[in-house]
Amino acid sequence: MNSVTGLFVLSVLLCSTLSSWSATVNSNGAEFPRLSGFGNLSTFLLHSESGMLYLGARDAVIVVDTAKLSKKMIEWSVPEDRRKSCVAKGKTEDDCRNYVRLLEFLDDGRIYACGTFAFDPQCAFINISTFSLEKQDDGFIKMETGKGKCPFEPSQPYTAVMAGGILYTAVTSNFLGTMYDISRATGIEQERIRTEQSINWLSDPEFISSAFIQEDAKNNPTGEDDKIYFFFTEVAKEYDLYTKVKVPRVARVCKSDVGGMKTLQRRWTTFLKAQLVCEDRASGQRFNILTDVFTVQHQPGDPSSTHFYGIFTSQWEREELSAVCVYSLEEITKVMNGPFKELKKSCENWINPEPIPTPRPGQCLNSDQRELGFESSLKLPDKVLTFMRDHPLMENSVVAVPLMIRYGITYTKLAVTLTPAFSGQKQHITTVLHLGTDHGELHKVAVVGPNATLIEEITLFSAQEPVNNILLYKGEAVVGSPHSLVKLPILGCSLYSSCEVCARAGGLGCIWRHNRPACAMAKPGEVVEAEDLVRQCNKREGLCSPPVIEMRVVEGLRVLLSCVQLSPRPCHWDHPPGSHTRHHNYDLEVQITNKSLGIYVCLCDEAGRDQPPCRKAVYQLTLDNPRVEGNKAIAGSRHFMASHIFLFVIGFMLGGILLFLIYKRQGGMTVGGNSSSTLEKGRDLLHSTDTPQSPSSASLLSEAVPITEKRNGTLNGHGHSMHPGGHNGRHIYTNSSGLKLQESAVNLADELDGRERAGPDGEEEGLEEGLSEMEEAFSKMPCLQGAPLAQCEESSI
Structure with a gap:
């Protein structure tokens, strides 16, 4: 028995050693301060003066000193009786805990915190000076209801913003998650108003973000009221199609709105919404999921310069993709002041739109309205409120062209910095996008005019930890996942350690100094063209003479050959005739067959049309298993991660077998245990992929992602993910650094799920036969034969 126990302990130590080793490699060659061991981080709140960062987590509120990255924690958990009651209502034990989803500063110096509290939202107060939850005289935590302030479900999309000490929220307002409200959640009871319970106002929305825009007293001659904006995706009722069409929206309410006197009592009288359009004009592709x-304010201190940067994806695309569009406050205001959507119809006969009454419905209070005697929304006439109730949607849309489009990548979080740079004697502002992915990566993209350039990729977390928070503070970024926190620098040309990467950051004003060698900020008046940087890098580093990367592959695999391009000039591939290929911007996807073997060369026009093309990458594909040979092929991080996860699984299974033997000898083994509950307890709230992935490169910049191509203001780059399919789900990803192997077969969770779901063929056939018999029986029922069509009714949106 002692020897068996010793072997079990040894296997556990082996597993933990391999796990920590993989975590070390995942740092992508750079050491960043890190905190881990959190439980489902979801909310960031920064105190800008002290630099203290408050985090909402599961059953806890945490404060982190951003300078030292040290932490303190206070517990806020659910009593056992409430948790059992929640489970009895059909919820999982893991969901029946307290997930802190809201943290906001109050005017009295306290923090207002709200949590799901076992599907019974509650709010409490945190004393900042002592960092403790305020308690009642009996010693219990002082709490108040959080309904309408915090979601019931931990993973429910939700947003809230504090405006003048009053909380405005967009959240589900019932236990089942079927009612949605945009409301003023705190303040005077009579002024707590919300949206009308109508699908014309909100139709199955997913709330994303909110912003409080306070008017500048100096530059507000019309006396316009302050406004709160909400961003969400909802099902469009104006599109009558065979399936539900989702559209991104922006909605606006006014801060002084207190509802109507008779019509729209305790409801918004200024609720207007408009569609956001993010469309690539070249291809006509529209991205409809926000x-x-x-x-961000493009001119600090000027609210009218506010811009909203959004991450979009598509409802209709099967492959992963992400696009970024930007909308100005001026454009949104123009649409909100435009015509209203009129969708009243009777069968096929459209009626004339209703005349717009005076004062204009949905308009915020201003000096002109006050002069006419409308000092409050309570004094608005019923005809104005009735029109407002029936016409919340605007006719025109807020249209933008994507700043960038990435295929094979799913971005989850976005932060923006505006970086000044010199172009000769003139100073310009470069927009830098900091994008978090669902695989724990942080991407930096510089946008200069219509050009968007991917500067660097940094892997911060494991592939199962998506980035769910990005905070920019004093030239650094604090990036969070559900279980970890990382701090890293984001400003300065010194971050780029090679000539090639420095050339990509030319839009930020960076120039490579060969005499140091180092990447430094260009001096005022110093002009270096992008093509000159390319020539210098090619001359000094020999980038037009890349080594031949030998790839030994197996027939049936899909291989992605990467080609990294500095300039927006075109690239093309020379490859064997008869090979099955597909272009992904500059990258080339190859289906491995006998005809696909041979030499693949990527040629790019780096220095102009009068110069010979530059050889950016050379690959030789031969049939064999992938292997490492000298400097010609370096195993990619996905291959590395897959092997260690495989060893981890073997060690875990060995430990389980040994533990089984121990229990068997002791007679304590129970047959028929339920493993699904254990898996359910350990699941994360936020979505993550099943297939483990490791960092894509050993440097700050993954060369597997191509640099941008200027096509109508879009960046058509392609990431590391591939289309589902292929043979056995196996894909190889390569770059100029070497070979990347992703082996989805090592995913233990997928294997177990597959075994549980897979049943005998007879059962599946029997189910199909049963469904066919039921369908035939229903078709013969008299009540379903010759059923009359529904009468056309008059509807309004």
Whole structure:
């Protein structure tokens, strides 16, 4: 028995050693301060003066000193009786805990915190000076209801913003998650108003973000009211199609709105919404799912210069993709002041739109309205409120062209910095996008005019930890996942350690100094063209004479050959005739067959049309298993990660077998245990992929992602993910550094799920036969034969 126990302990130590080793490699060659061991981080709140960062987590609120990255924690958990009651209502034990989803500063110096509290939202107060939850005289935590302030479900999309000490929220307002409200959640009871319970106002929305825009007293001659903006995706009722069409929206309410006197009592009288359009004009592709929004003032201190940067994806595309569009406050205001959507119809006969009454419905209070005697929304006439109730949607849309489009990548979070740079004697502002992925990576993209350039990729977390928070503070970024926190620098040309990467950051004003050698900021008046940087890098580093990367592959695999391009000039591939290929911007996807073997060369026009093309990458594909040979092929991080996860699984299975033997000898083994509950307890709230992935490169910049091509203002780059399919789900990803192997067969969770779901063929056939018999029986029922069509009714949106 002692020897068996010793072997079990040894296997566990082996597994933990391999796990920590993989985590070390995942740092992508750079050491960043890190905190881990959190439970489902979801909310960031920064105190800008002290630099203290408050985090909402599961059953806890945490404060982190951003300078030292040290932490303190206070517990806020659910009593056992409430948790059992929640489970009895059909919820999982893991969901029946307290997930802190809201943290906001109050005017009295306290923090207002709200959590799901076992599907019974509650709010509490945190004393900042002592960092403790305020308690009642009996010693229990002082709490108040959080309904309408915090979601019931931990993973429910939700947003909230504090405006003048009053909380405005967009959240589900019932236990089942079927009612949606945009409301003023705190303040005077009579002024707590919300949206009308109508699908014309909100139709199955997913709330994303919110922003409070306070008017500048000096530059507000019309006396316009302050406004709160909400961003969400909802099902469009104006499109009558065979399937539900989702559209991104922006909605606006006014801060002084207190509802109507008779019509729209305790409801918004200024609720207006408009569609956001993010469309690539070259291809006509439209991105209709909004996933995140970041608000920034292009001119600090000027609210009218506010811009909203959004991450979009598509409802109709099967492959992963992400696009970034930006909308100005001026454009949104123009649409909100435009015509209203009129969708009243009777069968096929459209009626004339209703005349717009005076004062204009949905308009915020201003000096002109006050002069006419409308000092409050309570004094608005019923005809104005009735029109407002029936016409919340605007006719025109807010249209933008994507700043960038990435295929094979799913971005989850966005932050934006505006970096000054010199172009000769003139100073310009470069927009830098900091994008978090669902695989724990942080991408930096510089946008200069219509050009978007991917500067660097940094892997911060494991592939199962998506980036769910990005905070920019004093030239650094604090990036969070559900379980970890990382701090890293984001400003300065010194971050780029090679001539090639420095050339990519030319839009930020960076120039490679060969005499040092180092990447430095260009001096005022110093002009270096992008093509000159390319020539210098080619001359000094020999980038037009890349080594031949030998790839030994197996027939049936899909291989992605990477080609990294500095300039927006075109690239093309020379490859064997008869090979099955597909272009992904500059990258080339190859289906491995006998005809696909041979030499693949990527040629790019780096220095102009009068110069010979530059050889950016050379690959030789031969049939064999992938292997490492000298400097010609370096195993990619996905291959590395797959092997260690495989060893981890073997060690875990060995430990389980030994533990089984121990229990068997002791007679304590129980047959028929339920493993699904254990898996359910350990699941994360936020979505993550099943297939483990490791960093894509050993440097700050993954060369597997091509640099941008200027096509109508879009960046058509392609990431590391591939289309589902292929043979056995195996894909190889390569770059100029070597070979990347992703082996989805090592995913233990997928294997177990597959075994549980896979049943005998007879059962599946029997199910199909049963469904066919039921369908035939229903078709013969008299009540379903010759059923009359529904009468056309008059509807309004």
